[in-house]
Amino acid sequence: MDISTVNALTYEEFVELFGNVVEKCPIISAAIWSHRPFKDLTDIEAHITEFIHSLSDSGKEGILRCHPDLAGRDLQSGTLTRESREEQSQAGMTTLDSAEILLMHRLNSEYKERFGFPFVICARLNNKADIVRLLSERLKNDRAAERELAIEEVKKICSLRLHNIVLSGIQTKL
Amino acid sequence: MDISTVNALTYEEFVELFGNVVEKCPIISAAIWSHRPFKDLTDIEAHITEFIHSLSDSGKEGILRCHPDLAGRDLQSGTLTRESREEQSQAGMTTLDSAEILLMHRLNSEYKERFGFPFVICARLNNKADIVRLLSERLKNDRAAERELAIEEVKKICSLRLHNIVLSGIQTKL
Numbered sequence: 001m002d003i004s005t006v007n008a009l010t011y012e013e014f015v016e017l018f019g020n021v022v023e024k025c026p027i028i029s030a031a032i033w034s035h036r037p038f039k040d041l042t043d044i045e046a047h048i049t050e051f052i053h054s055l056s057d058s059g060k061e062g063i064l065r066c067h068p069d070l071a072g073r074d075l076q077s078g079t080l081t082r083e084s085r086e087e088q089s090q091a092g093m094t095t096l097d098s099a100e101i102l103l104m105h106r107l108n109s110e111y112k113e114r115f116g117f118p119f120v121i122c123a124r125l126n127n128k129a130d131i132v133r134l135l136s137e138r139l140k141n142d143r144a145a146e147r148e149l150a151i152e153e154v155k156k157i158c159s160l161r162l163h164n165i166v167l168s169g170i171q172t173k174l
Numbered sequence: 175m176d177i178s179t180v181n182a183l184t185y186e187e188f189v190e191l192f193g194n195v196v197e198k199c200p201i202i203s204a205a206i207w208s209h210r211p212f213k214d215l216t217d218i219e220a221h222i223t224e225f226i227h228s229l230s231d232s233g234k235e236g237i238l239r240c241h242p243d244l245a246g247r248d249l250q251s252g253t254l255t256r257e258s259r260e261e262q263s264q265a266g267m268t269t270l271d272s273a274e275i276l277l278m279h280r281l282n283s284e285y286k287e288r289f290g291f292p293f294v295i296c297a298r299l300n301n302k303a304d305i306v307r308l309l310s311e312r313l314k315n316d317r318a319a320e321r322e323l324a325i326e327e328v329k330k331i332c333s334l335r336l337h338n339i340v341l342s343g344i345q346t347k348l
Contacts, residue, residue, distance in 0.1 A: 011239050011290060027199050031229075031236025034290070055205075056228065062205025065185045116185060116208070 001166050006044070007037040020083055021161040022048065022154060024066035041166055045159055052151060057144075064117035064150050070131060071096055071104040072118075083161055091123035091131060100128070107135045115143055122156035175340050180218070181211040194257055195335040196222065196328060198240035215340055219333055226325060231318075238291035238324050244305060245270055245278040246292075257335055265297035265305060274302070281309045289317055296330035 009017065011033045019026035032047040052063065068074040068084055071093040080088065088094060096104065111119045119135050126134065138146055183191065185207045193200035206221040226237065242248040242258055245267040254262065262268060270278065285293045293309050300308065312320060 010286075015239060025199075025201050026240050027201060027233070027236040029236075030239035031233045033239065034232035034235050051233065054230065054233075058208035059201070059205045059225065059228075061208050062201040062203075065189060065204035065207065066200050112184075 003038055003040050006166070017165060018044075018162070020081055021158045021165070022052070022063060022066075023068075023081065023084065023157070025063055028052070041162060045155075045162060048158055048162075049155060052155065057147060060147055060151050061117050063154055064120055064147070067118050067120045067154075069104075069108045069112075069118050070121070070123065070135075071101060072108055087123040087157070091126060092128035093123065093131075096128070100132075103132065104135075107132070107139070111135065111139055114139060115146055117147075117150070120150040120153050120157075122153050122160065124160050125156060177212055177214050180340070191339060192218075192336070194255055195332045195339070196226070196237060196240075197242075197255065197258060197331070199237055202226070215336060219329075219336060222332055222336075223329060226329065231321060234321055234325050235291050237328055238294055238321070241292050241294045241328075243278075243282045243286075243292050244295070244297065244309075245275060246282055261297040261331070265300060266302035267297065267305075270302070274306075277306065278309075281306070281313070285309065285313055288313060289320055291321075291324070294324040294327050294331075296327050296334065298334050299330060 006014075011030065014033045015026050015030045018029040022028045028048055028051050031051055032044065035047050038044050038047075052060065055063070068080055070088060070091075074080045075085070075088055075093060085094075093104075108119060119138065121131060121134060123131070138149065141149065180188070185204065188207045189200050189204045192203040196202045202222055202225050205225055206218065209221050212218050212221075226234065229237070242254055244262060244265075248254045249259070249262055249267060259268075267278075282293060293312065295305060295308060297305070312323065315323065
């Protein structure tokens with residue numbers, strides 16, 4: 001899909017296609033549609049980043065709270081978004097043994113108790129061992145540092161989802 | 175449900191309960207959870223209003239673009255959120271005859287073509303005749319005025335949804 005195809009989308013088509021590049025935050029793609037025409041994919045990413053950085057600390061925490069736990073309830077009950085399911089699967093979260101599931105549950109709970117938002121990491125760029133290690137390490141951060149670090153992960157997830165849509169869009173979506 | 179019950183909710187419970195008070199924008203309830211404890215329902219509404227008004231014009235348009243058309247594709251295909259379905263039903267949008275459906279379709283299309291976002295109105299406070307009349311009238315506004323007017327409707331919808339959850343929550347949710 002080239003950028004002229006993206007720029008020709010109605011807002012409904014655009015939100016349908018890009019609405020989940022930031023997990024469960026279709027408002028973000030819906031908002032940046034106002035900035036068409038986009039020069040390229042980097043320009044779309046820049047507008048998304050601008051939107052995210054314009055939010056207050058609580059707004060950024062709002063984005064994080066729209067994310068599911070890794071190897072958590074939504075994975076067990078089959079209620080993950082398609083994108084999250086694929087990412088968690090790729091990072092090995094769907095094939096944990098029962099001890100690993102319990103460990104993830106304990107670490108996720110500690111993290112949420114400490115920060116008031118879930119542990120967010122770009123699962124496509126980390127394997128199972130990385131995730132457990134980083135979750136344990138990041139538990140030691142203070143809330144402000146951890147919020148910023150998690151938002152950087154949101155931007156990595158978003159970038160990979162965007163590229164995935166635009167590349168696969170050539171064959172399937174449009 | 176009294177306010178102490180609301181203040182005792184985890185962010186996951188809070189977002190599950192209040193996540194759709196602004197249509198398809200769970201980020202908003204997820205963000206304002208940071209401001210607990212809330213004094214009362216008015217305080218929750220004030221934080222939501224503050225979040226909405228802190229957004230840029232494109233951010234506000236993003237909220238509007240997360241709304242479905244009235245008597246539109248999502249109603250026909252059964253993909254409305256539960257809240258929207260109930261509201262559209264109450265305003266008579268589910269029992270239109272074919273001429274009325276065509277009229278709504280034409281007016282919605284003209285509106286979206288002109289403004290780049292869908293016509294948003296608090297359906298619970300308007301009947302079928304009001305909706306058709308106001309949709310025709312508001313088509314004559316300029317984009318900035320219409321954006322602000324539509325955001326005021328979003329706030330009315332949000333207020334009624336909030337009250338509905340807290341009242342019905344006594345019996346069902348908690």
